Amino acid sequence: MTNKLIGSKEALEHFQFATINGKIKFNDIGKAVRIARSYSQVVKSAIKPLFEGRSVEELTKSLYNTLPNYIYLETAITQAKTIVEGLLDREKGEIIHAKVKKFWFASRGNKADKGNRNVKFHVEEGHVVVRVRDPWSKEWVIGRAYFDTKYLPLLRELEELSNKREDGYGAVISFKDGVKIHLQVPLWLYLKYFSSPKSTGYGVVAGLDLNSDRFNVVVVDRQGKIIIFRTWWYTETVSHGYSKDKAKVLRLGALSQSLKFLAKIGVNYVVFEDLFVIKSRKFGKSKKGNRKITRFAKKQMLIHGVIKALRLGFNVILINPRGTTNSEEHERLMRERGFDRHTASAYLIALKGFEKLNEYK
Incomplete structure (x- = not known):
């Protein structure tokens, strides 16, 4: 019998993906850092307006000059919203703590965008070539990612599914303790390989x-x-x-x-x-x-x-x-x-x- 996850629709939405982690080296680290600085600034700038009731859609328009890419923007502001909801003391009606120390950027997945509009990958022998969209020049920042070899068969299948527009994946690039890439792969696919x-x-x-x-x-x-x-x-x-x-x-x-x-x-x-x-x-x-x-x-x-x-x-x-x-x-x-x-x-x-x-x- 196939194992099941039983819960409310709202609960199950939090268990659509599993994250796999790897290290990445960019050909032009400066461009990747620029994206991260702007992304982090959007998250910080969105916290107070979200607390005051402004919508994600409204903030996406007002912060476009800071980070001119709607997918990056929506992802950043949605993360800011999660921070606000997690730190809000609803009994007192005030933010308890709202410092953002992380230095990173992320792009949500979408199967219509062949997996992800801003972060693409291609599996090669022993490593993964990653392309990250620069929101200012619209060009690609190229990187070479290294995952544990056990993940490569999963990534090959995910690449095929993405190219066919059958599934998507989220991506996060972080800069703590070195540059790392975190791919949010469909949970069903992860369990297929690792159950x-x-x-x-x-x-x-x-x-x-x-x-x-x-x-x-x-x-x-x-x-x-x-x-x-x-x-x-x-x-x-x-x-x-x-x-x-x-x-x-x-x-x-x-x-x-x-x-x-x-x-x-x-x-x-x-x-x-x-x-x-x-x-x-x-x-x-x-x-x-x-x-x-x-x-x-x-x-x-x-x-x-x-x-x-x-x-x-x-x-x-x-x-x-x-x-x-x-x-x-x-x-x-x-x-x-x-x-x-x-x-x-x-x-x-x-x-x-x-x-x-x-x-x-």
């Missing part, structure tokens, strides 16, 4: 609760009976001064270990909260707690977890998180079963997964 077969399970569901210092899993059967529950800890990641990059490695490592464990015990479905329906972060009075919130990229971990689960052959369910953390049922579970807060959440996530599965069928 592993999974043994038949027993029809049970695992609820997964992601947190900044731990990862909780509860496995239940169709009657709601708990088969097993476990916690993977990484408490050092929330220590003051702990490296953000090291914390990311530990968290993703724990997530990978837990999914491999679930595959061994015969789980068919893994259930995550759909974090994209949460519009704001909840900040409290605790400075330590707020630091955990701001340093923990929970949505990035969710995306990684969903794609990893699909690669391992699980069916994945995304549920609305309403009631899984603060509700009468949540409090009752902690009181009657002696669960900690996060184990109770994982249990409720699993039960909601069965409800979603029944709706899907």
Whole structure:
């Protein structure tokens, strides 16, 4: 049976692509840097007007002189909009934090443009030739990209699909720790090349609760009976001064270990909260707690977890998180079963997964 991703239409829109990364060398790095400077300026310039209610279409016209290419502009302003939505404290009605430190540029994909209007690629032996459109001269900036060789067959097929206008891909060029290219390839194509077969399970569901210092899993059967529950800890990641990059490695490592464990015990479905329906972060009075919130990229971990689960052959369910953390049922579970807060959440996530599965069928 082909593994499935089950969730709302809005949730599934966030899982259309998987990103593969490579290094790139441009023949004229100066032109590429100029695009990035203008692109970053557009993102910074768009944040306040977007917060004030101006539309993407309106800003695309007003910022055209800064970056004279509509696809680059739309992509930059859409990213600025995402930043505003992610940092907006809707209870106070103000932007909490709006600094843009990244130095990059991006171009959204479109199959009608043979994959992408501004970034083209051609797979050659051992490397990939990349062409990036200069928005001022309209000419191409040529680069040579180096991906892991395991990605080359996928890129060859994506190149064919793009030339036939059957699929598209997004592209990002970043300048942190060297010049890199990030291609957003269709998820179905990525899974075609990198999924592993999974043994038949027993029809049970695992609820997964992601947190900044731990990862909780509860496995239940169709009657709601708990088969097993476990916690993977990484408490050092929330220590003051702990490296953000090291914390990311530990968290993703724990997530990978837990999914491999679930595959061994015969789980068919893994259930995550759909974090994209949460519009704001909840900040409290605790400075330590707020630091955990701001340093923990929970949505990035969710995306990684969903794609990893699909690669391992699980069916994945995304549920609305309403009631899984603060509700009468949540409090009752902690009181009657002696669960900690996060184990109770994982249990409720699993039960909601069965409800979603029944709706899907």
